Amino acid sequence: MERFYTFVFVAGVGCFGIAFVLSMVFPWMSLKEYHGMEYAKLDQLAAHPSVEFQQLEEAYPDAFKAVYPEGATPGNYAKALRAGRDLYIGQACWHCHSQYVRVVSNEEQRWGPPSEAYEYNNELNQPHLWGTRRVGPDLARLHGRHTNDWHIAHFLNPKDVTPYSVMPSYAYYFEPDGTPHEEGFALITYLQWLGTTFNPTHEQEVYPGGEGNE
Amino acid sequence: MATHSTDPQVPSDGRPLVSYPLIKYHLVAGGICVLISMLAGFLYSLQFLGYYPFPHSEALSPGHIRLFHTNFAAYGWLVNGFTGMCYYVIPRLTGYRVASEKLGWLIFWVWQFILLCMAGGFVHNRCQAIEWGETPTGFRPGSFELNWVPVDLLVTVGAVLVIVQLMVPLYKARAQKYYVTLWYFTSGLVWLALTYLMGNIIPEWVLPGAAGAAVTGLFIHDLVGLYVTPMGWGLMYFFVPLILRKPIWSHSLSVIGFWALAFFYPLGGVHHFLISPIPDYVEFGAISTTIAIEVVVTTVVVNFFMTLRGKWSALRTNMGIRWFYAGAVMYFITCFQCAFHVTWMFQKIIHFTDWVVGHAHMIMFGTFSFWLFGVIDWLWPRVVKREWYSARLKGWHFWLSTLGIAIMFLDLTMAGLIAGFMQKGLNPWSDMVTASVPFWWVRTFAGFLIITGLMCGLYNMWMTAKSDVVYVEEEHYISLAAD
Numbered sequence: 114m115e116r117f118y119t120f121v122f123v124a125g126v127g128c129f130g131i132a133f134v135l136s137m138v139f140p141w142m143s144l145k146e147y148h149g150m151e152y153a154k155l156d157q158l159a160a161h162p163s164v165e166f167q168q169l170e171e172a173y174p175d176a177f178k179a180v181y182p183e184g185a186t187p188g189n190y191a192k193a194l195r196a197g198r199d200l201y202i203g204q205a206c207w208h209c210h211s212q213y214v215r216v217v218s219n220e221e222q223r224w225g226p227p228s229e230a231y232e233y234n235n236e237l238n239q240p241h242l243w244g245t246r247r248v249g250p251d252l253a254r255l256h257g258r259h260t261n262d263w264h265i266a267h268f269l270n271p272k273d274v275t276p277y278s279v280m281p282s283y284a285y286y287f288e289p290d291g292t293p294h295e296e297g298f299a300l301i302t303y304l305q306w307l308g309t310t311f312n313p314t315h316e317q318e319v320y321p322g323g324e325g326n327e
Numbered sequence: 328m329a330t331h332s333t334d335p336q337v338p339s340d341g342r343p344l345v346s347y348p349l350i351k352y353h354l355v356a357g358g359i360c361v362l363i364s365m366l367a368g369f370l371y372s373l374q375f376l377g378y379y380p381f382p383h384s385e386a387l388s389p390g391h392i393r394l395f396h397t398n399f400a401a402y403g404w405l406v407n408g409f410t411g412m413c414y415y416v417i418p419r420l421t422g423y424r425v426a427s428e429k430l431g432w433l434i435f436w437v438w439q440f441i442l443l444c445m446a447g448g449f450v451h452n453r454c455q456a457i458e459w460g461e462t463p464t465g466f467r468p469g470s471f472e473l474n475w476v477p478v479d480l481l482v483t484v485g486a487v488l489v490i491v492q493l494m495v496p497l498y499k500a501r502a503q504k505y506y507v508t509l510w511y512f513t514s515g516l517v518w519l520a521l522t523y524l525m526g527n528i529i530p531e532w533v534l535p536g537a538a539g540a541a542v543t544g545l546f547i548h549d550l551v552g553l554y555v556t557p558m559g560w561g562l563m564y565f566f567v568p569l570i571l572r573k574p575i576w577s578h579s580l581s582v583i584g585f586w587a588l589a590f591f592y593p594l595g596g597v598h599h600f601l602i603s604p605i606p607d608y609v610e611f612g613a614i615s616t617t618i619a620i621e622v623v624v625t626t627v628v629v630n631f632f633m634t635l636r637g638k639w640s641a642l643r644t645n646m647g648i649r650w651f652y653a654g655a656v657m658y659f660i661t662c663f664q665c666a667f668h669v670t671w672m673f674q675k676i677i678h679f680t681d682w683v684v685g686h687a688h689m690i691m692f693g694t695f696s697f698w699l700f701g702v703i704d705w706l707w708p709r710v711v712k713r714e715w716y717s718a719r720l721k722g723w724h725f726w727l728s729t730l731g732i733a734i735m736f737l738d739l740t741m742a743g744l745i746a747g748f749m750q751k752g753l754n755p756w757s758d759m760v761t762a763s764v765p766f767w768w769v770r771t772f773a774g775f776l777i778i779t780g781l782m783c784g785l786y787n788m789w790m791t792a793k794s795d796v797v798y799v800e801e802e803h804y805i806s807l808a809a810d
């Protein structure tokens with residue numbers, strides 16, 4: 114028993130395989146069964162450029178044109194969402210901010226309805242950005258919480274907006290007067306998108322094999 | 328089971344069994360990486376106090392520094408340390424050399440190149456959104472267009488080379504009855520390959536959202552539980568009996584400890600994302616297996632403490648044993664804590680808070696780094712063939728580290744509870760941040776102690792290598808009179 118092949122195949126491959134089936138294949142299959150879960154690609158998500166994206170174009174026409182010559186088109190919206198998300202990952206925002214609202218700890222009173230699986234079934238959540246640490250607030254329902262101007266002021270120097278803040282300044286993505294660079298446009302566009310996949314008329318989710326969340 | 332001997336075994340062809348230069352380079356690289364990692368952790372902790380030194384630098388932004396901190400700890404310090412350790416332990420136990428010394432040098436340089444590309448990637452905002460697997464994919468997301476060195480691919484190549492290198496002696500010894508250490512190492516190497524591939528391919532390329540989250544949870548968990556933990560326990564089963572010059576207390580407990588780890592550990596992966604959109608039944612499965620594993624951990628810890636019975640004085644006389652057992656105590660505390668905080672009752676308060684950060688440091692620094700320091704205590708004089716420069720510095724390294732991690736753990740645990748209850752109590756976010764600031768000061772102070780200790784350790788290694796007091800292999804590792 115206590116020989117090479119036992120440890121390669123029984124412990125190594127075998128035990129790993131069992132866990133892989135139970136904690137990956139099972140949830141994947143039950144989530145697939147769950148109604149309303151259709152995978153949305155980026156161009157589908159970006160089909161209708163958000164109001165905030167258009168507002169950025171209005172507020173900073175020249176800077177916007179330099180980055181997005183065609184204006185606030187779906188194609189450019191998709192580009193901005195993707196770049197914003199990449200920056201959110203690259204700057205490790207996700208190590209200070211989570212992106213899911215739980216059903217416990219009064220979180221729905223603070224941030225809105227608890228997150229559901231279908232909201233994450235899209236290209237901008239691959240991989241998901243749930244995070245495991247909240248130094249700052251949850252951002253899953255950020256859409257519409259603040260205006261573009263608020264975000265710009267906040268990125269320039271978080272302490273100007275919230276004096277207690279420990280969030281770093283991201284002033285290098287903006288001109289000193291607040292005009293965003295490409296990165297600034299992208300970041301704000303991405304942040305304003307967060308939570309828009311939530312559909313309030315969607316039936317309350319009942320997890321297959323689990324309890325429903327009333 | 329192969330027997331331990333004090334003389335380096337020399338196979339019949341006359342070439343040495345163990346390649347000491349390779350070990351030396353890996354330990355040095357590991358030492359540099361742990362220093363980088365800790366300085367990064369320290370810098371990042373300054374952000375929380377409002378004294379971050381480079382607020383206007385995009386390259387050195389706090390977020391990037393955090394990525395440096397965790398990834399240099401994992402891929403720089405632990406991987407280099409464990410690989411160096413394996414180069415000593417596996418040939419000694421199997422009686423066969425690793426596959427090839429040339430391959431060894433290739434692995435060494437490939438691995439340091441990986442670290443360089445990883446660091447360069449972070450500075451340029453290239454990062455993969457997988458915790459502890461942030462090594463850049465190098466591809467523009469959703470396409471096969473390169474935007475950086477494909478570090479994930481390189482890590483895969485590096486890991487496969489390490490596995491080949493170490494599996495060759497293990498395979499050659501397949502007719503032998505394996506000693507416990509080799510159970511852990513053999514399985515751990517297989518797990519490493521499977522875990523890395525699973526974690527870096529599936530969430531990024533195959534499964535989005537919640538289904539992918541189940542896999543990233545499993546990845547974070549398996550990297551710690553199925554690579555770091557087997558390497559750690561494997562080395563404990565090797566070095567503790569070797570230094571104490573007596574066998575492990577109970578073979579049955581070793582068997583239980585190993586198989587229960589193999590079976591239960593990977594099942595707990597989803598516990599990193601509890602009360603989330605992952606189906607409830609999967610969460611319940613993860614919670615119950617996580618609790619099961621703490622029972623097993625207890626058997627392993629009991630086994631080691633029973634082994635120490637009658638040799639308690641070794642804690643005083645042998646620095647390696649002291650690191651190992653201090654690490655084992657912290658291992659037990661962390662796992663005991665885990666059995667509680669994995670439940671929803673605790674999760675709703677402590678998840679997302681500093682509690683978890685305290686937990687992570689207790690296990691990664693308090694246990695696995697301590698064990699590697701113990702290994703270094705044993706290996707370094709044999710590698711550089713010099714007596715340790717200073718016993719005093721060793722003491723400073725140990726006590727500053729122990730004091731530092733104890734303070735950091737208690738401090739972050741308290742901070743986590745306060746923050747958790749404030750979130751539940753719907754206090755404004757400002758209350759929570761403001762209330763945490765004093766605790767963050769203490770954390771930085773604890774980090775300062777730990778770094779100072781580390782500097783003592785590294786300086787001691789440096790001076791040892793430069794000293795001219797030649798190391799003579801001891802007849803007895805500890806004073807028998809002290810029994």
Ligand code: HEM
Binds near residue numbers: 396778
């Ligand atoms: C000088 C000592 C150290 C200091 C000051 C320090 C500081 C920090 C800080 C500030 C964080 C971020 C916490 C947060 O996100 O809120 C962190 C996270 C982390 N550190 Fe350290 N650290 C130190 C040593 C180490 C060592 C030696 C290791 C491992 C070998 C380590 C492993 C980790 C891990 C795994 C995390 C992620 C924790 C999580 O996200 O839950 N740290 N550290």
